Amino acid sequence: MKARVIITLKSGVLDPQGKAIEGALSSLGFDGVHSARQGKVIDLELTATEPDAAREEVERMCEALLANTVVERYHIDLNP
């Protein structure tokens, strides 16, 4: 089973990479951008075949390693 984890900064947390993207887009002439925020995506291939077990395992991975839950939130999409 495949899992996609999307990790984004919580709102209110300063995002220098996002600000850099905003500035670069603006300097390239893209004026229609209010804001940009950058996050991470992690694609996992799992041996687990049962969705509930897979989601529970990926949640434990996020809490233990993948996300810093003080400043980041994560979202898990499973793709059997």
Add this chain to the structure above:
Amino acid sequence: MKARVIITLKSGVLDPQGKAIEGALSSLGFDGVHSARQGKVIDLELTATEPDAAREEVERMCEALLANTVVERYHIDLNP
């Protein structure tokens, strides 16, 4: 309108960050991971309100700045 751009390495491109995640997960006891690949997610808030125009603008941003299309592919999700 909001747009989420997901940028991932093309298959076959070496992904040291993904390999590091695989190793770290394994050393933490998560044995059920075949592979891990890391990419980027960029959340944009756009002034454009028309979906086709917004998608076309974000595609131009990807080609010009956000993605390195030699080694990366991008996927755009619009959220009006």
